[in-house]
Amino acid sequence: MINVTVFNEFKHEKEVDAVKAIYPDGIHNALKRGLEDEAVSVKTVTLDDENCGITDELLENTDVFIWWGHMAHHLVPDEIAEKVKNAVLKGMGIIFLHSSHHSKPFKLLMGTSCNLTWREDGDRELVWVCNPSHPIAQGIGRFIHLEHEETYGEPFGIPEPDELVFIGNFEGGEVFRAGCCWRKEYGKVFYFQPGHETFPIFHNRQILKVIKNAIHWAKPGYRVSELECPHVKKPLED
Amino acid sequence: MINVTVFNEFKHEKEVDAVKAIYPDGIHNALKRGLEDEAVSVKTVTLDDENCGITDELLENTDVFIWWGHMAHHLVPDEIAEKVKNAVLKGMGIIFLHSSHHSKPFKLLMGTSCNLTWREDGDRELVWVCNPSHPIAQGIGRFIHLEHEETYGEPFGIPEPDELVFIGNFEGGEVFRAGCCWRKEYGKVFYFQPGHETFPIFHNRQILKVIKNAIHWAKPGYRVSELECPHVKKPLED
Amino acid sequence: MINVTVFNEFKHEKEVDAVKAIYPDGIHNALKRGLEDEAVSVKTVTLDDENCGITDELLENTDVFIWWGHMAHHLVPDEIAEKVKNAVLKGMGIIFLHSSHHSKPFKLLMGTSCNLTWREDGDRELVWVCNPSHPIAQGIGRFIHLEHEETYGEPFGIPEPDELVFIGNFEGGEVFRAGCCWRKEYGKVFYFQPGHETFPIFHNRQILKVIKNAIHWAKPGYRVSELECPHVKKPLED
Amino acid sequence: MINVTVFNEFKHEKEVDAVKAIYPDGIHNALKRGLEDEAVSVKTVTLDDENCGITDELLENTDVFIWWGHMAHHLVPDEIAEKVKNAVLKGMGIIFLHSSHHSKPFKLLMGTSCNLTWREDGDRELVWVCNPSHPIAQGIGRFIHLEHEETYGEPFGIPEPDELVFIGNFEGGEVFRAGCCWRKEYGKVFYFQPGHETFPIFHNRQILKVIKNAIHWAKPGYRVSELECPHVKKPLED
Numbered sequence: 001m002i003n004v005t006v007f008n009e010f011k012h013e014k015e016v017d018a019v020k021a022i023y024p025d026g027i028h029n030a031l032k033r034g035l036e037d038e039a040v041s042v043k044t045v046t047l048d049d050e051n052c053g054i055t056d057e058l059l060e061n062t063d064v065f066i067w068w069g070h071m072a073h074h075l076v077p078d079e080i081a082e083k084v085k086n087a088v089l090k091g092m093g094i095i096f097l098h099s100s101h102h103s104k105p106f107k108l109l110m111g112t113s114c115n116l117t118w119r120e121d122g123d124r125e126l127v128w129v130c131n132p133s134h135p136i137a138q139g140i141g142r143f144i145h146l147e148h149e150e151t152y153g154e155p156f157g158i159p160e161p162d163e164l165v166f167i168g169n170f171e172g173g174e175v176f177r178a179g180c181c182w183r184k185e186y187g188k189v190f191y192f193q194p195g196h197e198t199f200p201i202f203h204n205r206q207i208l209k210v211i212k213n214a215i216h217w218a219k220p221g222y223r224v225s226e227l228e229c230p231h232v233k234k235p236l237e238d
Numbered sequence: 239m240i241n242v243t244v245f246n247e248f249k250h251e252k253e254v255d256a257v258k259a260i261y262p263d264g265i266h267n268a269l270k271r272g273l274e275d276e277a278v279s280v281k282t283v284t285l286d287d288e289n290c291g292i293t294d295e296l297l298e299n300t301d302v303f304i305w306w307g308h309m310a311h312h313l314v315p316d317e318i319a320e321k322v323k324n325a326v327l328k329g330m331g332i333i334f335l336h337s338s339h340h341s342k343p344f345k346l347l348m349g350t351s352c353n354l355t356w357r358e359d360g361d362r363e364l365v366w367v368c369n370p371s372h373p374i375a376q377g378i379g380r381f382i383h384l385e386h387e388e389t390y391g392e393p394f395g396i397p398e399p400d401e402l403v404f405i406g407n408f409e410g411g412e413v414f415r416a417g418c419c420w421r422k423e424y425g426k427v428f429y430f431q432p433g434h435e436t437f438p439i440f441h442n443r444q445i446l447k448v449i450k451n452a453i454h455w456a457k458p459g460y461r462v463s464e465l466e467c468p469h470v471k472k473p474l475e476d
Numbered sequence: 477m478i479n480v481t482v483f484n485e486f487k488h489e490k491e492v493d494a495v496k497a498i499y500p501d502g503i504h505n506a507l508k509r510g511l512e513d514e515a516v517s518v519k520t521v522t523l524d525d526e527n528c529g530i531t532d533e534l535l536e537n538t539d540v541f542i543w544w545g546h547m548a549h550h551l552v553p554d555e556i557a558e559k560v561k562n563a564v565l566k567g568m569g570i571i572f573l574h575s576s577h578h579s580k581p582f583k584l585l586m587g588t589s590c591n592l593t594w595r596e597d598g599d600r601e602l603v604w605v606c607n608p609s610h611p612i613a614q615g616i617g618r619f620i621h622l623e624h625e626e627t628y629g630e631p632f633g634i635p636e637p638d639e640l641v642f643i644g645n646f647e648g649g650e651v652f653r654a655g656c657c658w659r660k661e662y663g664k665v666f667y668f669q670p671g672h673e674t675f676p677i678f679h680n681r682q683i684l685k686v687i688k689n690a691i692h693w694a695k696p697g698y699r700v701s702e703l704e705c706p707h708v709k710k711p712l713e714d
Numbered sequence: 715m716i717n718v719t720v721f722n723e724f725k726h727e728k729e730v731d732a733v734k735a736i737y738p739d740g741i742h743n744a745l746k747r748g749l750e751d752e753a754v755s756v757k758t759v760t761l762d763d764e765n766c767g768i769t770d771e772l773l774e775n776t777d778v779f780i781w782w783g784h785m786a787h788h789l790v791p792d793e794i795a796e797k798v799k800n801a802v803l804k805g806m807g808i809i810f811l812h813s814s815h816h817s818k819p820f821k822l823l824m825g826t827s828c829n830l831t832w833r834e835d836g837d838r839e840l841v842w843v844c845n846p847s848h849p850i851a852q853g854i855g856r857f858i859h860l861e862h863e864e865t866y867g868e869p870f871g872i873p874e875p876d877e878l879v880f881i882g883n884f885e886g887g888e889v890f891r892a893g894c895c896w897r898k899e900y901g902k903v904f905y906f907q908p909g910h911e912t913f914p915i916f917h918n919r920q921i922l923k924v925i926k927n928a929i930h931w932a933k934p935g936y937r938v939s940e941l942e943c944p945h946v947k948k949p950l951e952d
Binding site: 109231 | 799803816822823824825826827829830831832833835867871873874876886887888896897898899941942943944945946947948949950
């Protein structure tokens with residue numbers, strides 16, 4: 001069983017009727033329903049939980065973390081973001097969705113601004129597979145067709161991805177590196193661009209399939225309990 | 239002075255009136271006119287020249303090679319393609335344009351099929367800068383607008399680029415990694431997608447600016463006369 | 477069951493007594509014995525077999541190919557090397573051992589000279605894990621101690637590896653990128669430096685563990701029957 | 715003229731006689747003397763200066779920053795480290811020397827622990843060029859011989875380097891990725907391992923040559939005054 005924890009900011013869904021209509025009990029619960037199966041178990045936490053619901057114990061028991069945030073990144077305490085980053089470095093997988101490009105843990109892991117250009121015209125997006133051999137792209141076909149999505153455009157202020165899996169084409173003319181993989185020490189990181197709160201993206205079966213593939217891909221093969229900087233003897237004196 | 243050699247297949251321009259109208263004396267001469275300045279000197283060779291006009295002496299005296307081919311890749315002799323590859327490995331820079339993704343030297347350097355998907359509907363393309371700090375992107379702005387271009391689509395069967403500089407958005411919905419950089423031993427390789435023969439792409443100032451930037455980027459800092467696999471003594475016995 | 481095919485040149489073992497003493501029935505059979513288990517089945521082929529024993533059918537039924545060659549790379553027919561390369565591009569995994577850095581299929585896949593510097597003083601080598609989270613490094617500890625190995629030294633004329641897993645330290649002072657991973661279209665490639673024929677490297681349990689890990693890592697998730705360059709319609713007309 | 719700023723912690727040189735003997739007026743001044751020439755101008759700042767001597771104005775007027783720190787990383791204020799990181803993202807080049815692998819700005823830029831293993835036995839180190847075509851390796855030959863250096867060993871907890879230029883071989887058996895390059899948004903980062911305070915490493919001409927090469931390599935081609943996340947109109951409405 002893969003233990004997944006979804007963090008959702010859970011503000012838009014309570015404050016904006018149009019969003020509530022799409023995700024009545026929040027994006028986190030839509031993800032939970034869409035992702036759980038015999039191999040994947042999902043817990044959810046939200047910004048309003050004490051310390052975002054994120055404890056050392058939760059992180060140690062999470063194989064893959066999923067993060068969705070948008071308007072309230074600054075309300076996530078710095079030490080919680082640092083905890084999440086460190087859990088990744090020690091082996092926990094993590095998936096950042098959509099506007100989480102500006103979340104604190106993503107920015108800490110990337111070391112860059114993670115800026116992009118954006119438009120809110122509800123463009124049609126085609127999310128193309130550019131690496132069809134990648135485990136995250138299995139079962140997707142050539143592209144995912146999203147009738148409406150917020151537009152994200154290049155340049156995207158990230159380090160060169162270790163592997164680029166998806167590129168988005170927006171009707172108005174933009175492109176965006178929509179699915180990017182990095183290894184950060186013992187942990188795997190996947191950024192996936194679709195998921196604006198005003199569109200039913202997380203009800204889309206292909207989008208859920210990508211996230212589920214990413215869960216299997218990001219699942220740690222090996223974790224360490226501490227990151228150490230050991231003072232050693234000569235190797236052959238060990 | 240940077241010594242550039244342009245190889246052009248030079249068949250479409252002689253056989254197809256619509257192409258001849260755009261490039262009356264061939265793509266190679268359009269490139270020569272567009273690229274020469276006080277720092278860049280351009281020689282041209284074509285498929286009809288003996289051995290494609292490509293000799294050891296030419297390669298040794300070329301800093302950056304530019305390749306355009308399309309319908310007659312198979313007419314380039316294998317040993318000429320091998321010579322070009324080896325010159326790159328020893329330090330010569332090379333720029334592959336458009337349909338040269340299927341040229342013999344590009345495929346030899348990549349080690350992959352270099353396949354892609356394609357359409358000939360004359361779509362509008364926007365060629366986006368995704369790495370605005372890269373020397374090849376200087377002076378280009380956010381994107382290049384091409385009114386009509388042949389559509390190239392992902393997946394593009396190449397090794398993961400060392401640096402991705404441009405991504406194309408096509409009106410019909412495709413995306414394509416339009417500007418890709420690799421180092422291959424001592425030589426630098428740039429692939430640039432625009433340049434279908436039926437559109438006046440190589441008269442576009444921004445396109446020429448990209449190619450000129452790429453010439454400066456690909457210019458060898460250091461070349462070797464032979465690639466060797468030396469039998470050595472212990473380092474401190476040298 | 478993972479179907480593995482080992483190609484061994486099988487010349488030294490027949491011609492040199494010291495090598496025969498270590499590998500009486502050839503390196504291929506030592507590998508077969510060391511690698512087979514309930515999850516891995518191994519076939520062997522050698523240079524003396526017709527067309528190296530390598531047929532289309534064999535390649536289609538091989539999940540992961542292992543290659544060992546040294547003094548007779550030139551006797552492998554070009555079309556066989558090309559076949560192996562194409563099988564990799566379509567998804568077959570491949571592991572190149574030691575002096576196979578100069579084998580035809582490796583050079584075709586890399587697109588570079590694959591040169592290195594070398595010494596035959598039987599130095600002690602320590603093969604260090606530099607990416608302890610990588611699946612190929614699991615169960616290895618900090619390093620592998622080889623009492624004697626042929627020395628390979630940098631520079632190694634390869635494209636920048638997608639992932640570097642091992643680096644070798646030789647007693648006389650050299651270093652070498654000893655374990656390198658690349659994706660080449662649908663297939664995964666692993667190069668592993670240890671394995672000179674005059675030392676019992678392939679009887680070493682840790683070395684066999686690395687190769688077995690690499691088999692599991694390189695096993696195709698997805699294969700294609702043909703590499704195509706399809707002429708398409710607009711995506712949403714599909 | 716390239717404007718370089720050297721930050722030196724400047725503690726060991728004042729507190730430890732053996733270090734003072736090597737660097738009587740501090741590592742920063744040794745670097746200044748070793749690096750200045752008609753193309754390079756060097757300013758120095760130290761930990762004891764107010765806010766480490768690091769102001770917005772200084773950063774805006776610095777092309778390439780050099781950082782040396784060891785025992786007092788924690789005394790660099792977080793907001794100063796953040797300022798340095800942001801200057802890099804906007805285009806300033808930066809070179810981290812030796813124990814600066816644990817400096818705050820390096821860790822912020824990498825997003826990882828930057829841990830390593832270490833020994834203080836004064837081993838002989840050979841620093842090998844593994845990418846002889848790289849601008850930072852020009853004029854160095856096959857390796858740099860250091861009679862004594864602190865031993866740094868793998869695993870080194872960094873993201874996969876964009877380019878690996880040097881690998882160190884230590885007499886006791888370790889290896890270390892001694893010269894690593896990354897691009898971080900608009901800025902270039904070089905990490906270079908040699909430089910323990912108890913050995914006269916920064917009096918070594920080849921070491922100074924590497925650092926000078928790195929200054930030329932890291933010099934910004936293009937800088938931005940702000941990192942922005944712009945809200946845009948459709949591209950062709952611009």
